Amino acid sequence: xxxxxxKRLIQELSKLPGIGPKSAExxxxxxxxxxxxxxxxxxxxxxxxxxxxxxxxxxxNMSSQRLCQICDxxxxxxxxxxxxxxxxxxxxxxxxxxxxxxxxVLHGAISPLDGVGPEQLKIQQLMDRFDSESIEELILATNxxxxxxxxxxxxxxxLRQKNIRITxxxxxxxxxxxxxxxxxxxxxxxxxxxxxxx
Numbered sequence: 001x002x003x004x005x006x007k008r009l010i011q012e013l014s015k016l017p018g019i020g021p022k023s024a025e026x027x028x029x030x031x032x033x034x035x036x037x038x039x040x041x042x043x044x045x046x047x048x049x050x051x052x053x054x055x056x057x058x059x060x061n062m063s064s065q066r067l068c069q070i071c072d073x074x075x076x077x078x079x080x081x082x083x084x085x086x087x088x089x090x091x092x093x094x095x096x097x098x099x100x101x102x103x104x105v106l107h108g109a110i111s112p113l114d115g116v117g118p119e120q121l122k123i124q125q126l127m128d129r130f131d132s133e134s135i136e137e138l139i140l141a142t143n144x145x146x147x148x149x150x151x152x153x154x155x156x157x158x159l160r161q162k163n164i165r166i167t168x169x170x171x172x173x174x175x176x177x178x179x180x181x182x183x184x185x186x187x188x189x190x191x192x193x194x195x196x197x198x
Contacts, residue, residue, distance in 0.1 A: 006032070058129070060105040060122040062087045070094075070103060077101040079136035083126065083155065085109050085143055093141065101139070104129065109147035110154055116147075118154060126155075130162055137165040144171045144189070 006028055013024035031039050055061070056068040059081075063069070070076060070090070080101030084090055090103050106121045129135065140155060142148035156166055170193040172186060 059103045060107060060125055061090050061103060075100075079134055080139065081126075081129070081133075081135050081137070082139040082141050084141045085148060085151070089141065089143075099139075101137075106142075106151065109142060109145070109151040111147040111150075121151075123155070123158075127158070130159075130164075135162075135164055137167060140166065140168045 009028045009031075010021070010024045013019055013027050014021050016024075019027070031042070052064050053062055054064070054066070056063040056071055057066050058071040059068060061068045061070070065072070077100050081104050082093065082099060082101055083104045083106060084093070085106050085108060087105055087107075090105060093099050093103075104122070104126045106123065106126070108116055108121050110116060110118060110121065138155075138159060140152040142152045152168060159166060171189040172193050
């Protein structure tokens with residue numbers, strides 16, 4: 001008979017994305033082998049995850065302060081705003097080190113079938129930024145999905161009257177990918193987004 005504490009942890013871990021029952025079991029038994037201090041540090045980190053986390057007043061990213069570290073940084077390019085769907089997207093883009101501007105997190109994408117319209121997203125907060133900031137370029141980095149593309153088209157139409165440059169991240173073949181495994185839409189985008197060799 002498995003103790004209830006072990007069963008409970010396996011059940012909770014298996015609810016996480018990408019963690020199936022077998023992975024949850026391995027993680028649980030790994031933690032059982034670790035020293036108490038290691039397990040307690042993990043428990044404290046998980047327990048403290050929601051405490052003290054707020055939405056940045058400027059970009060709607062997750063933050064521990066009124067303004068996130070990116071918005072609060074004077075070294076960022078203030079005239080560039082990259083629009084993403086989720087806070088995780090900021091994390092991913094920041095890890096590339098390729099972008100030095102600001103962000104705006106929508107917290108989702110327009111999806112009428114799921115009952116998500118522009119009103120449910122942080123689009124009004126983005127529009128309000130144009131009244132208080134000198135935005136020169138808006139980079140649309142929504143996901144290459146039907147909902148991501150619909151969101152990008154909606155934002156482009158809403159912002160046409162603003163005197164700003166609106167760009168979209170290039171889409172196409174991933175590095176390391178092979179043509180035979182690429183879908184037709186991916187190949188079309190790769191051709192449309194081609195650029196001069198340097």
